[in-house]
Amino acid sequence: xxxxxxxxMAVFMGQLTLGLVNGAFYALLSLGLAVIFGxxxxxxxxxxxxxxxxxxxxxxxxxxxxxxxxxxxxxxPLVVGGCGMLMERFLLRRIAHLDHLYGLLLxxxxxxxxxGTLINLxxxxxxxxxxxxxxxxxxxxxxxxxxxxxxxVLVAALAMCLFTWFMIERTRLGAYLRAGxxxxxLMQAFGVNVPLLITLTYGFGVGLAAFAGxxxxxxxPVSPTMGSSLLIVVFAVVVIGGMGSILCAILTGLGMGIxxxxxxxYYPEASNTVIFxxxxxxxxxxxxxxxxxxx
Amino acid sequence: MNTAEAFESQEAPxxxxxxxxxxxxxxxxxxxxxxxxxxxxDVKRGELVTLLGRxxxxxxxxxxxxxxxxxxxxxxxxxxxxxxxxxxxxHIPRLGIGYCPEERGIFxxxxxxxNLLLPPTVRSGGMSLDEIYAMFPNLYxxxxxxxxxxxxxxxxxxxMARILRTGARLLxxxxxxxxxxxxxxxxxxxxxxxxxxxxHAHRAG
Numbered sequence: 351x352x353x354x355x356x357x358x359m360a361v362f363m364g365q366l367t368l369g370l371v372n373g374a375f376y377a378l379l380s381l382g383l384a385v386i387f388g389x390x391x392x393x394x395x396x397x398x399x400x401x402x403x404x405x406x407x408x409x410x411x412x413x414x415x416x417x418x419x420x421x422x423x424x425x426x427p428l429v430v431g432g433c434g435m436l437m438e439r440f441l442l443r444r445i446a447h448l449d450h451l452y453g454l455l456l457x458x459x460x461x462x463x464x465x466g467t468l469i470n471l472x473x474x475x476x477x478x479x480x481x482x483x484x485x486x487x488x489x490x491x492x493x494x495x496x497x498x499x500x501x502x503v504l505v506a507a508l509a510m511c512l513f514t515w516f517m518i519e520r521t522r523l524g525a526y527l528r529a530g531x532x533x534x535x536l537m538q539a540f541g542v543n544v545p546l547l548i549t550l551t552y553g554f555g556v557g558l559a560a561f562a563g564x565x566x567x568x569x570x571p572v573s574p575t576m577g578s579s580l581l582i583v584v585f586a587v588v589v590i591g592g593m594g595s596i597l598c599a600i601l602t603g604l605g606m607g608i609x610x611x612x613x614x615x616y617y618p619e620a621s622n623t624v625i626f627x628x629x630x631x632x633x634x635x636x637x638x639x640x641x642x643x644x645x
Numbered sequence: 646m647n648t649a650e651a652f653e654s655q656e657a658p659x660x661x662x663x664x665x666x667x668x669x670x671x672x673x674x675x676x677x678x679x680x681x682x683x684x685x686x687d688v689k690r691g692e693l694v695t696l697l698g699r700x701x702x703x704x705x706x707x708x709x710x711x712x713x714x715x716x717x718x719x720x721x722x723x724x725x726x727x728x729x730x731x732x733x734x735x736h737i738p739r740l741g742i743g744y745c746p747e748e749r750g751i752f753x754x755x756x757x758x759x760n761l762l763l764p765p766t767v768r769s770g771g772m773s774l775d776e777i778y779a780m781f782p783n784l785y786x787x788x789x790x791x792x793x794x795x796x797x798x799x800x801x802x803x804x805m806a807r808i809l810r811t812g813a814r815l816l817x818x819x820x821x822x823x824x825x826x827x828x829x830x831x832x833x834x835x836x837x838x839x840x841x842x843x844x845h846a847h848r849a850g
Binding site: 522525526528532533539542543 | 712713714734735736737738744746750754759762763765767811
C-alpha cells in the first residue's frame with residue numbers, strides 16, 4: 351500500500367476529505383458571523399442555534415410535510431433566514447443603540463431558548479436524516495474511497511461561499527454592505543435605508559447558517575445541541591482569521607478543518623483542541639488575526 | 646468653509662417657493678450636551694451660503710443636524726417645503742440633498758469607481774459618470790484603486806463628485822478645503838463652479 355508521511359495513502363486522503371468537509375462548515379458559519387458582525391457589530395451567539403434550526407427544519411419538513419432534501423436546501427435557508435429578519439426587526443433593533451454586549455447576551459439567550467424548546471420536544475439523542483438516494487455510496491478513486499455525500503457537501507458549501515463572495519465584493523448591494531460596515535451613518539446621509547440593509551444582512555447571515563444546517567443533516571445526528579458545540583470552534587476560527595475579508599474567512603475555515611483532520615491522523619488526542627491551540631498562538635503573535643487589520 | 650449651495654431647480658413649475666432650505670430656531674444635542682442654540686438661516690435657489698465661525702462654533706453640527714445625524718434636534722428645518730425634523734435620516738437626502746462630510750467619508754473597502762457610484766440617485770438630471778470622469782480625469786485614471794489610496798485632494802474631489810452624480814439640488818459641503826495643500830485649495834472651488842456651469846448648461850440644453 352502506498353504510504354504518505356508515514357500513514358497509508360487512503361487514510362491520509364480520507365482525513366484530508368474529512369478535514370475539508372469540516373472546514374467547509376467552519377467557512378460557511380464563520381462567513382455568516384463575519385458578515386453580521388461587520389454591519390451590526392453584534393457577535394451572533396444564536397448562530398449555532400440557527401444552524402441547528404436549519405437541520406431540524408429539514409428533518410421536520412421531511413417528516414411532516416414530505417419536503418425532500420433538494421427543496422429543503424432552498425426553502426429552509428429562506429424560512430430560517432426570514433425568522434432571523436423578524437428577530438432583528440423586533441428584538442435586536444430595539445437594543446441596537448445600546449452597548450454591543452447586550453446584543454451578545456440577547457442572541458445567547460435566544461440560542462438557549464431555541465435549544466431548550468427543542469430538547470423539551472425531541473430530547474437530546476438526535477435523529478437521523480436520510481441521505482438523498484442519488485448521493486448515496488461513493489466513488490473509488492483508486493487511491494481512496496470518496497463518499498459521494500461528502501464530496502457534494504464540499505462542492506455545495508464552496509459554491510455558496512463563492513456566491514457570497516460575489517454578492518459582497520462584486521454587486522451594488524454588496525458595496526452598500528461594505529460601505530455600511532465602515533460608516534453606516536454616512537450611508538444614511540446618502541439616502542440608503544440602513545435599517546433595512548441591516549435586517550437583510552442579518553437574514554442573509556442566518557440563512558447561511560441554516561444552509562449549513564441542511565447540508566449537515568445527513569452527516570451528523572440532528573440534535574438540539576449540534577450547533578452549540580460547533581459554534582465554539584467556529585468562534586475560534588473567526589478569531590484566528592480575524593475579521594478581514596470574505597475570502598480570508600473562507601480560507602481560514604478550510605485551513606482549520608484540514609489542520610484538525612491531520613491532527614486526527616498524527617496525534618488524535620489533540621484533535622479536539624488543536625484549533626484552540628492555533629487560536630492561542632495567533633492571539634500571541636497577531637492579535638488582530640491572521641488576515642485582520644491591526645487596529 | 647462650510648457651504649450650502651443650491652443649484653437652480655429644474656422643476657420650477659412644481660415648486661414655486663424660492664427657498665430650498667430654511668432653518669429656524671434650530672437646537673441640536675449630542676446626548677446631554679447642547680451644541681446648537683437657535684440657528685436661523687435660509688438658502689434660496691441658486692444661492693451659495695457660507696457658514697463662518699471659530700472651531701467648535703457648530704458649523705459642522707449645523708450641517709449634520711440638517712441631515713439628522715445628531716442625537717436630538719428641535720426647531721424647524723424646511724427643505725423644499727417639507728418639514729424634516731421628524732423625518733428618518735435616509736429620507737432626507739431624497740428631498741434632493743447631497744452631503745459631503747468634513748472627514749470626506751471615502752470608503753476604504755470600495756474602489757474609486759464603487760465610491761463614486763455608491764450614493765443612490767435622489768433626483769434625475771445629475772451628472773453622468775462620463776461627465777464626472779471628464780471633469781475629474783484623475784479619478785478616471787485611478788478608478789480601480791482603493792478609495793483611500795488617493796491623495797487628500799483627490800479624495801476631496803471624489804467626495805464631491807459622488808454627490809454631483811446623484812442629481813442633488815442642494816449641496817452641503819463641510820470644510821471641503823480642509824487639510825489640502827495651498828496649491829490645490831483652488832481645485833474644489835473650481836469643481837463647484839464647473840458643476841454649477843454644467844448644471845446651467847444642462848438646463849439650457
